[in-house]
Amino acid sequence: MPELNSAPALPVVYRCSIGPAWVDFNGHLRDGYYMVLFSSAVDALMDLAGLDEAGRKATGHSWFTLEAHINYLHEVKQGAAVEVRLQMLGLDAKRLHVALSLHPAGGTQVLALTEQMLLNVDMAGPRATAFAPQVAAYLQPLAAQHALLPRPAQVGRVMALPQPK
Numbered sequence: 001m002p003e004l005n006s007a008p009a010l011p012v013v014y015r016c017s018i019g020p021a022w023v024d025f026n027g028h029l030r031d032g033y034y035m036v037l038f039s040s041a042v043d044a045l046m047d048l049a050g051l052d053e054a055g056r057k058a059t060g061h062s063w064f065t066l067e068a069h070i071n072y073l074h075e076v077k078q079g080a081a082v083e084v085r086l087q088m089l090g091l092d093a094k095r096l097h098v099a100l101s102l103h104p105a106g107g108t109q110v111l112a113l114t115e116q117m118l119l120n121v122d123m124a125g126p127r128a129t130a131f132a133p134q135v136a137a138y139l140q141p142l143a144a145q146h147a148l149l150p151r152p153a154q155v156g157r158v159m160a161l162p163q164p165k
Contacts, residue, residue: 010085010149011142013048014041015105018080029076035068038100038114041084045098049138059132060124063096066117071154074111081105089155091143093130094120099152113154 014037022033046052046063056062076082083105090097095117102112122129131139 010087010101010146012083013044013086013100014084016040016082018076018078018082020078023078027077029078029080031070031072034070034072034076034102034112035114037082037084037102038068038070038116039065041086041100042098042116042118044084045086050132050134055132055135056123059135060122061129061132061135062121062123063118064121064126066095066119068114068116069154069157069159070112070114071157072112074109076102076111082111086142087149087152088139088143088146089115089151091139093136094128096120096139099155101152110152113152115152115155 016037018029018033022029022036024030042063042065046056049055051059051061051063081104083103085101085103087099087101088096089099096119098116098118100114100116101110103110119128120131120135121127130136
């Protein structure tokens, strides 16, 4: 079975190395820092889509995270060079459904995966609003390309204990 999200079509949106302040007493990346990595990847995606500092100022828009789920799949240790890859799962006029997968830099193994729902927001309200045309022009072709890819197995999972029979 192929590795989850190993498709070469998935763009890398963020890279970094795991520093000593991010690890616990076992030498593993603390769970909260996975979200820091994924949040930084969303910031990088915003930049790529035209919502960098200048784009946010020009449009008055930003993105809010409505929901996020993280699956911790493998250990990440201090000093590891990692990258976050993006898979668009869905897009409408003002929302973006994404899977972000954490990998060893240049590798195919998925260390962790987050599924997130992001909302485009007019900060003057703040209120939900449609993506600015230039942002939509970046996201729409990517969403169409990624619609052809298989969804990661973790997408849409519900957390629950097994029910007794």
